[in-house]
Amino acid sequence: MAIYRQLQTNLWQDEFILELEALEKYVYTYLMTNPRTTQCGIYRLVKKLMELELGLEWETIYKILKKLMDNNKIAYCEETGEIMLINWSKYNFINSRNTILCINKELKEVKNKEFIGRLYTICLERNYPVKDIFNGVVVDGLKIENKEEEDFLEAEGEEVDSLKADKEGLSSPFEAPYKALGEEEIKEEYINKSYNKQKVTNKSISRILLEFSKNIKKASKDEIEKFIEWRKTFEEEFIIKAIKQAVKYKAKHIGYIESIIKNWAAEGITTMKELMKKFKRNKPRVNSEAYRYLD
Incomplete structure (x- = not known):
């Protein structure tokens, strides 16, 4: 996959972003663009590297992470060291073969199963091809398999009895x-x-x-x-x-x-x-x- 991340220009007009202090905007932007970010929006946060790359102490970083967690922008698991960008797929998902294969591979490496379940729900909400994205991935104890099924989308006005x-x-x-x-x-x-x-x-x-x-x-x-x-x-x-x-x-x-x-x-x-x-x-x-x- 190409080594770049997409940020929309209207990010800076977002109501939440406008209320952040300069240092908080800096950390939040880092979370979306650092070298360990993934296509699925869930990745391992390395404290030492984050301190080094941001030039900040972990205590300062964690206070900002806590604020982002309280505002449902990220989820962070201290036990696995993983972070989830809640709205990542909303702005970065591309319905292409390579993207879906990449996300599928990344999800199989995620340790925090709660994050996987949460992303699964988000993908359902946004009508993404979950059978392909989560193929072979365990969600809430159930392994998703990509099998041929009838399409849920029906002609408008058609009633199924x-x-x-x-x-x-x-x-x-x-x-x-x-x-x-x-x-x-x-x-x-x-x-x-x-x-x-x-x-x-x-x-x-x-x-x-x-x-x-x-x-x-x-x-x-x-x-x-x-x-x-x-x-x-x-x-x-x-x-x-x-x-x-x-x-x-x-x-x-x-x-x-x-x-x-x-x-x-x-x-x-x-x-x-x-x-x-x-x-x-x-x-x-x-x-x-x-x-x-x-x-």
Whole structure:
């Protein structure tokens, strides 16, 4: 890879940067441009070299690092000596074969697994090709494998009815962990038994629970409560899409689903119509197969 790092000129107009003192700007810029930076934005920070290259004592450097950590600009692990630049991929990711191969190789060398999980979530949020980037990398105890799967991006306005697909004999790309529950079983087992004292209608979460049970597992009481709470704000299909995203990227647990929903909501996306517009905008204009670089 070329030995240079990209800094956008509008960095100096950023509200956070404007409030930093001169020495803090100096250290932050160093973190983004020093010789040990990587394409993935996670690298080992060598204290002695940092002191030498910056001409500062570690005590001074650490105070600035602490401020950057408190403002969620970096994450630092004293145990492994690694640092993560939180917004690195936002400004430096390039969807090219060489870049993805380089990031994949670097991630396999990262010791702090929490950093890997955090970057995985960021890549999901930004709709990056995670199957290629994290191919062979362990994320939250699960090894990501790059296999052919159906594209999540669908034509705007197209509705996918999973129940209808099952009846017509269409196979799912994912194997259910146990026998899928029917609509009536969902209603009785999840709602009538667990929530017989609450006014929860079949319309509220039955299809959500069905999708969750088919592709992930039987929902626990806490998970059902989350679905009920989300349903107060979001459409049924909206939540189902979040479940499908988690399944697609093999992040089969409620935490990732919640992260997906929160990130969509943070972007002001709360309806299926808005969500489909987002994916349509992010859909590559060239043949998607051209972006599958790894065997």
